[in-house]
Amino acid sequence: MINSMTAFAKKEKHAEWGQAAWEIRSVNHRYLDIILSLPDNFSHLEPLIRKQMQKNVHRGRVDIKLHYKPYPNKAIPITIDKPLAQSLINAYKEIAQLSQSKRAFNPGELLRWPHLLQFPELQPHEIQTELMALLTDTLNNFCNVRQTEGHAIFGVLNRRILKLIHCIKYIQTQLPQLLNRQREKISARLQEIKASLDANRLEQEMLLFAQKTDVAEELDRLTIHLTEFKNLLIKNQVHGKQLDFLLQELNREANTLAAKSFNAELTLSAVNIKVLIEEMREQVQNIE
Structure with a gap:
């Protein structure tokens, strides 16, 4: 999940x-x-x-x-401090009597007195x-929502995995033919200058080419890391950090594959693999 x-x-x-x-x-x-x-x-x-x-x-x-x-x-229920109100009224009457004031008592004036009106406060x-x-x-x-978004990410990653598998298998099936074609080109070039190269040198050049263009190990490791990535995806608890680490390993193998590419077709396939891995990394950044 x-x-x-x-x-x-x-x-x-x-x-x-x-x-x-x-x-x-x-x-x-x-x-x-x-x-x-x-x-x-x-x-x-x-x-x-x-x-x-x-x-x-x-x-x-x-x-x-x-x-x-x-x-x-909503109207807030207000209560009156009745004892305080009665004391204020009595005080007002007493002051009016002492001052012999004939002004009528105005109850509204009591509202100015602090704490006469009490507003309930919910704790x-x-x-x-x-x-x-x-x-x-x-x-x-x-x-x-996190699970729904995660399910969408799962779908995107699965589609990218299928494309990666297709790219790897395509290279594996085309590699023998590509190598033979490249060897023929090198042989033809060496034949042009064979007068200046002895048989041992020709053999060394062909061996060096074989070493530089051997990508079988990179393709095998790409497949292994991709299988491990798929297995992690279907676990009950998926950790984004683990997936990100595997993508770093996949990217490392893809870089080596690109460095060993000896023709445009193989280079294009390596670039496609790197693009797919980068798209997967963008999705994995969102995984918990």
């Missing part, structure tokens, strides 16, 4: 206490890097969130944001269970 390191998920909840939304997005990274963005009054949730993420995600830069708005689009721990449950749902969606 392949998991992509690139994914995004968002989930919202509307309740009596307000509305909340979790966002989880991730991109490629060599290690697991969790970055949290929480309102100050929910910062105590950070250890719980990190622990939950580490159980499900093993590599990548993961950004997690909590958006919270209390009582959205973060009261909704912690709901927020963490919402995070779990968001994380499940996030993991599903």
Whole structure:
């Protein structure tokens, strides 16, 4: 099973206490890097969130944001401190009597007094269970996206593998004919200057050509690494770092193959192999 390191998920909840939304997005990274963005009054949730993420995600830069708005689009219930209000009214009447003021009492003036009106404040721990449950749902969606993206990567890699196998087999089937053709060219050139070359020198030149153009070992190693790559892909837990290492080995053999190429056809095949390997590396960079 392949998991992509690139994914995004968002989930919202509307309740009596307000509305909340979790966002989880991730991109490629060599290690697991969790970055949290929480309102100050929910910062105590950070250890719980990190622990939950580490159980499900093993590599990548993961950004997690909590958006919270209390009582959205809803009137906030307000209570009055009645004892305080009564004390203020009594004080107002007493002051009016002492000053012999005839101005009518205005209840609205009491609203200016601090703490007369009381606004309920929901404590973060009261909704912690709901927020963490919402995070779990968001994380499940996030993991599903990673698996879906991983399945797409699996398909791309399989298609590239088939093309690589085709290229390798093509070279293996064409190689004897290409070698014979090249030997004939070299023999013809050497025959032109045979007057200045003895038989031993001719034999040495042909042996040197055979050594420089022997790519059978590179083709065998390409096949071995490719088989190992395929076996890793079908494992229950695929690790991107292992796949990347094998692609480095494949690329090394492809470079040697290109260096030993002795005609345009073989060079073109080697270049095609290198291009396919590079396309696979781009995909593997997204694998966890």
